[in-house]
Amino acid sequence: xxTAKPFVYAAVHSATMQSxxxxxxxxxxxxxxxxxxxxxxxxxxxxxxxxxxxxxxxSQVRRxxxxxxxxxxxxxxxxxxxxxxxxxxxxxxxxxxxxxxxGCGNIGTALLTTYGKxxxxxCVVAAFDIRAEVLAPDAEVPILDVRDxxxxxxxxxxxxxILTVPEQAAPRLMDRLAAAGIRGVxxxxxxxxxxxxxxxxxxxxxxxxxxxxxYLVHFTRHNPL
Amino acid sequence: xxTAKPFVYAAVHSATMQSxxxxxxxxxxxxxxxxxxxxxxxxxxxxxxxxxxxxxxxSQVRRxxxxxxxxxxxxxxxxxxxxxxxxxxxxxxxxxxxxxxxGCGNIGTALLTTYGKxxxxxCVVAAFDIRAEVLAPDAEVPILDVRDxxxxxxxxxxxxxILTVPEQAAPRLMDRLAAAGIRGVxxxxxxxxxxxxxxxxxxxxxxxxxxxxxYLVHFTRHNPL
DNA sequence: TAGATTGTTAATCGATTAACAATC
DNA sequence: TAGATTGTTAATCGATTAACAATC
Numbered sequence: 001x002x003t004a005k006p007f008v009y010a011a012v013h014s015a016t017m018q019s020x021x022x023x024x025x026x027x028x029x030x031x032x033x034x035x036x037x038x039x040x041x042x043x044x045x046x047x048x049x050x051x052x053x054x055x056x057x058x059s060q061v062r063r064x065x066x067x068x069x070x071x072x073x074x075x076x077x078x079x080x081x082x083x084x085x086x087x088x089x090x091x092x093x094x095x096x097x098x099x100x101x102x103g104c105g106n107i108g109t110a111l112l113t114t115y116g117k118x119x120x121x122x123c124v125v126a127a128f129d130i131r132a133e134v135l136a137p138d139a140e141v142p143i144l145d146v147r148d149x150x151x152x153x154x155x156x157x158x159x160x161x162i163l164t165v166p167e168q169a170a171p172r173l174m175d176r177l178a179a180a181g182i183r184g185v186x187x188x189x190x191x192x193x194x195x196x197x198x199x200x201x202x203x204x205x206x207x208x209x210x211x212x213x214x215y216l217v218h219f220t221r222h223n224p225l
Numbered sequence: 226x227x228t229a230k231p232f233v234y235a236a237v238h239s240a241t242m243q244s245x246x247x248x249x250x251x252x253x254x255x256x257x258x259x260x261x262x263x264x265x266x267x268x269x270x271x272x273x274x275x276x277x278x279x280x281x282x283x284s285q286v287r288r289x290x291x292x293x294x295x296x297x298x299x300x301x302x303x304x305x306x307x308x309x310x311x312x313x314x315x316x317x318x319x320x321x322x323x324x325x326x327x328g329c330g331n332i333g334t335a336l337l338t339t340y341g342k343x344x345x346x347x348c349v350v351a352a353f354d355i356r357a358e359v360l361a362p363d364a365e366v367p368i369l370d371v372r373d374x375x376x377x378x379x380x381x382x383x384x385x386x387i388l389t390v391p392e393q394a395a396p397r398l399m400d401r402l403a404a405a406g407i408r409g410v411x412x413x414x415x416x417x418x419x420x421x422x423x424x425x426x427x428x429x430x431x432x433x434x435x436x437x438x439x440y441l442v443h444f445t446r447h448n449p450l
Numbered sequence: 451t452a453g454a455t456t457g458t459t460a461a462t463c464g465a466t467t468a469a470c471a472a473t474c
Numbered sequence: 475t476a477g478a479t480t481g482t483t484a485a486t487c488g489a490t491t492a493a494c495a496a497t498c
Contacts, residue, residue, distance in 0.1 A: 020440070020441060020444075021437060021441075024436070024437045024440045024441070025433065025437060028433050028436050028437070029417060032417060054417075055419060090440065090444075091436045091439065091440060092436060092439040092440065092443065093436070097435060097436075097439050099435065105335075105339075106334075106335035106336075106338045106339050107332070107335045107336070107339065109331075109335065110330075110331035110332045110334065110335035111331075111332070111431070113331045114330075114331050114332065115431075120432065121432075121436075122432055122435050122436075159442055160435065160438055160439065160442065162435075183442040184438040184439070184441060184442040185438075186431075186434055186435060186438060192254060192257060192279075194280060200438065200441050200442060202434055202437065202438050204429070204431075204434060206336070206340075206411075206429075207345065207346075207347055208250065208253050209411055209427055209429060210322060210324065210347050210385065210387075210411060211249070211253050211316045211317065211318070211322075211346075211347075212246060212249050212250060212253070212427065213385055213409040213410075213411060213425065213427050214316065214317040214322050214385065214409070215245070215249045215315065215316060215317065216245060216246075216249070216409060216425050217384055217385065217408040217409040217425060218317065219245075219315075
């Protein structure tokens with residue numbers, strides 16, 4: 001159905017809109033809980049249910065859903081099936097999200113293996129590397145020469161890429177991806193890359209996450225004696 | 226040096242304190258920029274430098290540094306060397322952060338290979354799996370039977386673990402890790418796990434990140450015609 | 451009807467930014 | 475001294491929560 005787009009755009013531009021990042025993350029969590037509740041036989045769900053399951057206030061649940069025009073009944077909660085449908089549409093889970101992987105090192109290869117088959121909407125359709133010895137153009141998910149990357153992106157209309165190259169190579173490849181028309185990049189390299197409105201970058205720095213964890217573990221008291 | 230702890234604790238408990246998560250992330254970014262500036266020969270750095278490099282307001286830079294009692298000179302900026310020292314201390318980069326990996330699937334193994342050697346403070350000292358065929362107790366970084374995990378954690382005083390098991394196994398292992406005394410977990414599984422004050426969980430859900438990217442790419446206009 | 455739950459407004463909370471006095 | 479930059483206060487901004495009227 002195409003009826004989703006109008007209200008989505010409206011919501012995004014409305015005055016009360018929160019940070020897209022955070023709200024989408026919550027919507028995705030709602031979806032996870034809804035899937036589990038459905039398998040338990042639920043047909044309707046209340047804001048309190050989601051609140052309890054996720055430790056988020058019920059107000060926020062209602063507000064989030066209302067922001068995307070997902071309506072409940074004043075007394076009967078939200079119909080689970082339609083809620084899920086709308087979330088699937090919104091999060092692109094009902095369509096297949098084709099992505100490419102740039103850089104077949106350890107992590108790139110691991111992601112390739114994990115997401116090489118279509119799994120709940122995410123599908124790695126090709127990978128690229130500069131090293132001749134890792135190329136595998138005839139594999140189920142082909143590993144191609146990075147020289148052919150730009151053509152491939154244009155031809156296959158790829159919009160999202162996962163960047164898993166060595167740190168030094170990251171900025172240059174980032175530029176190439178943006179130039180080739182990629183609209184979103186999941187950056188696994190430690191290189192801190194800033195996105196543009198045309199090409200959004202999501203940085204996912206593992207070392208940074210470990211450092212944060214270290215800090216939180218060491219410098220926030222847990223058992224106030 | 227042990228002089229760091231007092232001011233850290235003070236800062237953490239001060240009234241004006243921001244979310245530790247975000248502030249630590251920024252501190253880590255500051256550190257990255259400082260490293261680069263140092264290699265360029267800088268001896269002092271101004272809040273404006275960090276502001277420009279990171280697209281963060283100069284006010285915030287000064288506020289962040291002041292929150293951790295890192296002081297500059299009214300006219301001469303911040304001394305780069307001591308700033309770096311203090312950041313290293315605070316982020317645990319000067320000590321080695323020993324972590325274990327739980328689950329040697331694709332991603333677990335990739336992380337093991339990448340962080341198996343001490344690299345800028347992060348060091349994977351052991352990995353665990355349930356499958357006999359992947360065990361390698363004599364490897365440089367041993368892959369051990371998950372049955373020995375709890376003992377290992379206690380004996381080696383491990384505080385941080387990376388969780389890369391299949392989704393269904395995640396909750397149970399999470400409980401075991403917490404019970405064994407682990408204080409922080411980097412959760413790579415799609416299972417949404419809530420931390421406790423005693424055991425902090427950092428969720429890092431790759432599919433979620435791709436979904437967010439999809440949403441941002443599709444539903445925020447880039448070229449307002 | 452009485453009770454429950456939504457949708458939304460107003461209040462709160464917290465983080466970011468602007469501005470400026472202090473001072474090198 | 476004049477100019478520049480910090481440290482900090484006050485203003486702003488945005489997101490979360492509480493509360494409640496609408497209504498099923």
